[in-house]
Amino acid sequence: MAILGQIRKRSIFLILVIGMALFAFVISGVFTSNGGFGSNKPIGEINGEEIDFEIFNSMVEQTQAVYGLNTIRAVNLAWEQGLQNQILTQELDKLGIDAGKNQLEQIISQDQSIASNPIFQNEIGLFDFKLFSNYISQLKSTNPSIYNSWRLQEENFITVAKQKIYFDLIRSSIIQTNIESKIQYHLENDKVNLQYLRIPYENIPDSIFKIKDSEILSYMKKNKDEYEISESKEIEYIYIEDTASELDVNNIISNLEQLRDGFNQLNRVTNNVDYVEGFKDTKDISEFIDIYSDISWDSIYVTREDIKSDYDDILFGLNIGQVFGPYKDGNFYKISRMVGKKREGNLNKILLANVVKEIIPSNESSNNNYRKASQAEFDANNNLPLNQTDNALAINNFESFEEFDEGIPGINNSRQIIKWLYDKGSKVGDVKRFDLADGYLVAKIIQFNKKRLTNIDNVRDEISEIILNDKKFSYLKNKYKSTIDIESIAIENNIEIENASAVTQSDPILVGAGTEPYIIGSSFSLMEDEISELLKGNNGIYIVKLKSKQTAEEFNLSQDITNSSIESELERMSLLIPEILESNSEIVDNRSLYY
Numbered sequence: 353m354a355i356l357g358q359i360r361k362r363s364i365f366l367i368l369v370i371g372m373a374l375f376a377f378v379i380s381g382v383f384t385s386n387g388g389f390g391s392n393k394p395i396g397e398i399n400g401e402e403i404d405f406e407i408f409n410s411m412v413e414q415t416q417a418v419y420g421l422n423t424i425r426a427v428n429l430a431w432e433q434g435l436q437n438q439i440l441t442q443e444l445d446k447l448g449i450d451a452g453k454n455q456l457e458q459i460i461s462q463d464q465s466i467a468s469n470p471i472f473q474n475e476i477g478l479f480d481f482k483l484f485s486n487y488i489s490q491l492k493s494t495n496p497s498i499y500n501s502w503r504l505q506e507e508n509f510i511t512v513a514k515q516k517i518y519f520d521l522i523r524s525s526i527i528q529t530n531i532e533s534k535i536q537y538h539l540e541n542d543k544v545n546l547q548y549l550r551i552p553y554e555n556i557p558d559s560i561f562k563i564k565d566s567e568i569l570s571y572m573k574k575n576k577d578e579y580e581i582s583e584s585k586e587i588e589y590i591y592i593e594d595t596a597s598e599l600d601v602n603n604i605i606s607n608l609e610q611l612r613d614g615f616n617q618l619n620r621v622t623n624n625v626d627y628v629e630g631f632k633d634t635k636d637i638s639e640f641i642d643i644y645s646d647i648s649w650d651s652i653y654v655t656r657e658d659i660k661s662d663y664d665d666i667l668f669g670l671n672i673g674q675v676f677g678p679y680k681d682g683n684f685y686k687i688s689r690m691v692g693k694k695r696e697g698n699l700n701k702i703l704l705a706n707v708v709k710e711i712i713p714s715n716e717s718s719n720n721n722y723r724k725a726s727q728a729e730f731d732a733n734n735n736l737p738l739n740q741t742d743n744a745l746a747i748n749n750f751e752s753f754e755e756f757d758e759g760i761p762g763i764n765n766s767r768q769i770i771k772w773l774y775d776k777g778s779k780v781g782d783v784k785r786f787d788l789a790d791g792y793l794v795a796k797i798i799q800f801n802k803k804r805l806t807n808i809d810n811v812r813d814e815i816s817e818i819i820l821n822d823k824k825f826s827y828l829k830n831k832y833k834s835t836i837d838i839e840s841i842a843i844e845n846n847i848e849i850e851n852a853s854a855v856t857q858s859d860p861i862l863v864g865a866g867t868e869p870y871i872i873g874s875s876f877s878l879m880e881d882e883i884s885e886l887l888k889g890n891n892g893i894y895i896v897k898l899k900s901k902q903t904a905e906e907f908n909l910s911q912d913i914t915n916s917s918i919e920s921e922l923e924r925m926s927l928l929i930p931e932i933l934e935s936n937s938e939i940v941d942n943r944s945l946y947y
Contacts, residue, residue: 394940394942395408395942395943395945395946396939396940396941396942396943397938397939397940398435398438398439398442398937398938398939399439399442399937399938399939400938401438401442403434405946408430408431408434409946411430411434412426412427412430413426414430415429415430422758423767423947424756424757424758424759424767424947425758427756427943427947428756431941431943435934435937435939436930436931436933436934439930439933439934439937440515440518440929440930440933441511441514443518443933444511444514444515444518447518449514449517449518449521450514451510451513451514451517455513455514455516455517456506456509456510456513457481458513458516459509459512459513459516460481460484460509461479461481463509466479466484467479471483471487472484472487488502519922519926522922522925522929523922526921526922526925534906537904538903538904539856539857539858540856540858541856541904542856542857542876542901542902542903542904543854543855543856543901543902543904544855544872544875544876544898544899544900544901544902545851545852545853545854545855545898545899545900545901545902546851546852546855546875546896546897546898546899547838547849547850547851547852547896547897547899548849548850548852548862548865548871548875548894548895548896548897549838549841549842549847549849549850549894549895549896550847550850550862550865550889550891550892550893550894551828551841551845551847551892551893551894552891552892553820553821553824553891553892553893555845555847556824556827556828558820560827561820561823561824561827563816563819563820565808567819568808568811568812568815568816568819569805569808571815571818571819572805572806572808572811572815573805576805579805579806579811580803580804580805580806581753581803581804581805581806582753582803583753583800583801583802583803584751584752584753584800584801585751585752585773585774585797585799585800585801586749586750586751586752586797586798586799586800586801587749587750587752587769587773587795587796587797587798588738588747588748588749588750588795588796588798589738589747589748589749589750589760589769589793589794589795589796590728590738590739590745590746590747590748590793590794591748591763591791591792591793592721592724592725592728592745592791592792592793592794593721593790593791594713594717594718594721594790594791594792595713595717595790595791596711596712596713596714596717597713597714597717597720599714599717600711600712600713600714600717601685601711603714604678604685604709604711605678605685607709608677608678608685608686608687608707608709609678610630611630611631611644611687611707612630612631612632612675612677612678612687612707613630613632614627614628614629614630614633615627615628615630616628631644631675631687631689631705631707632673632675632689637649637689637691637705638651638705640707641705641706641707644707645706645707645708645709646684646708646709646710647684647706647708649705649706651691651703651705652703653692653694653696653701653702653703654701654702654703654704655699655700655701656668656700659704661681662681663676663679663681667688667690667702667704668702670688670689670690670702671690672690672691672692672693673689673690674689674690675687675688675689675690676688676689680711683710683711684708684709684710684711685708685709685711686706686707686708686709687706687707688704688705688706689704689705689706690702690703690704691703691704691705721791721792722792724741724742724745724792725785725792725793725794726785727741727742728740728741728742728745728785728794729783729784729785729794732783732794732796733783738794738796749798751801752770752773752774755770755774755943755944756770756943756944756947757770758770760793763788763790763793764788764789764790765788765789765790766786766788766793767947768786769786769793769795771944772784772786772795773795773797774944778797779797780797780798780799780800781796781797782796782797783795783796783797821888822888824893825886825888825893828886828893829885829886832886836883836884836885836886836895838883838895838897841895850862850863850864850865851899854902855872855875856872857869857872857873857876860872860873865889865891865892866890866891867890868889868890868891868894870887870888870889870890871887871889871894871896874887874896875896875898876901878896878897878898879898880898880899880900880901881897881898881899882897882898883895883896883897884896884897
């Protein structure tokens with residue numbers, strides 16, 4: 353849900369009003385069938401309120417149109433945003449929060465599409481809510497259909513106003529003490545100037561250490577939340593792409609060669625064999641292309657850049673009447689004939705005529721591919737390998753963790769396989785053949801996995817590096833366990849001592865080294881000219897020498913500082929509250945029945 357993540361990064365007001373355009377159905381309360389629309393085909397329930405399929409599907413289509421997403425991504429985005437808004441609306445109703453005329457006026461006046469309309473502005477160019485109200489009143493009698501559309505939009509504004517009241521109440525409950533404000537103030541404004549020596553981890557040879565699988569497993573168990581994977585369902589499959597065979601391609605090329613040079617053809621009227629002039633000799637190019645080409649002729653003069661072919665130089669250099677091909681261009685084979693040349697302004701242009709044949713499998717090839725898939729399905733149902741009769745076919749594995757996976761990566765339109773995998777009647781050992789747009793896929797369910805630690809091979813490199821860095825740190829600590837001399841260690845390791853100035857804890861970056869909050873935090877605990885012990889950082893092992901420390905001057909903190917902290921906390925809570933409400937809600941999800 354990368355798009356939703358981007359939405360969440362924006363300000364609290366944008367989070368509140370995002371539904372006004374894209375998710376109007378959700379915010380106005382018709383995400384559920386109680387809104388009075390649709391035909392009561394529930395795609396799910398939220399705390400007992402049914403979600404109407406037709407309304408939800410309209411949201412999906414709207415999401416696709418705005419973001420250009422495929423169906424399943426649009427379904428997931430509309431569902432997640434719809435849930436959060438509807439659950440929040442239910443919470444507002446429980447709390448009895450309602451919006452009056454003043455709140456509604458405030459929200460409407462902030463909508464620039466309305467406030468900037470000259471119809472609703474007074475003589476000095478300011479938005480006048482009375483003019484707006486009068487206009488809406490007139491619509492009721494003069495244009496009922498537009499008035500009804502406004503009523504729906506008004507529900508959106510009312511809900512946004514109610515949400516604003518809700519978050520204003522939360523804002524009023526957030527207390528930032530002077531002590532907390534002072535801590536934040538010093539984190540942002542206290543500064544240190546320091547010298548540091550960084551020994552990169554890669555400078556210490558890995559070969560000195562040995563990592564056992566038991567150490568990796570122990571680390572995984574200690575950090576179970578990070579390395580535990582959720583329940584999943586696993587299949588093995590073969591994919592037989594329905595593509596043209598080598599023989600098909602050769603036949604396409606031979607056919608184009610005949611079309612180029614001329615050929616004999618049975619006349620079905622006279623039963624005589626007639627000779628047909630080839631493309632290079634025909635007088636009626638347009639008719640020839642209409643009869644023999646898979647793509648009609650677009651008789652437009654083009655520049656060299658417009659051709660966009662590996663053979664653009666050859667094609668552009670043809671003499672009038674000269675023919676080139678057959679040649680491959682994308683998923684087509686072509687023969688091209690130069691028809692005309694001209695100069696237009698400063699550009700040289702040509703007119704090419706093309707006979708085009710798409711590279712598609714013959715009926716014989718398609719039938720053979722279908723037979724392969726059917727045989728693989730038969731073999732798998734009889735406990736034989738999927739590629740029993742054709743070991744050239746690769747057996748692949750796919751593990752699904754989500755019921756709403758888009759499909760198998762790299763295979764178009766394979767969502768139906770995920771639906772089958774999660775069907776209530778599906779069980780381990782089931783086999784099914786799927787006829788897809790570009791070929792055939794035969795799948796066998798091999799395992800339903802419970803929540804577990806991931807396979808050690810999947811994280812071996814990642815965890816080995818973590819353990820190695822720990823061992824390297826211990827190795828250096830043992831090596832330099834006596835009094836630390838930063839200069840001599842720098843010389844021994846052939847590393848320069850670096851300087852860092854005006855470093856704060858709120859922006860813990862060491863130029864040339866990266867983000868190092870622990871190293872910078874530790875430097876604040878040192879006395880002037882004091883040298884630290886060896887410190888384990890993100891990007892190496894450090895020794896730090898504090899040169900000077902500048903503590904920000906104490907003063908009575910302004911309200912601006914406190915307000916800034918409160919706004920940051922409010923934004924955090926605005927993202928957290930919908931998630932908490934959702935986790936405490938009873939949700940019935942029937943999306944898989946429809947998508």
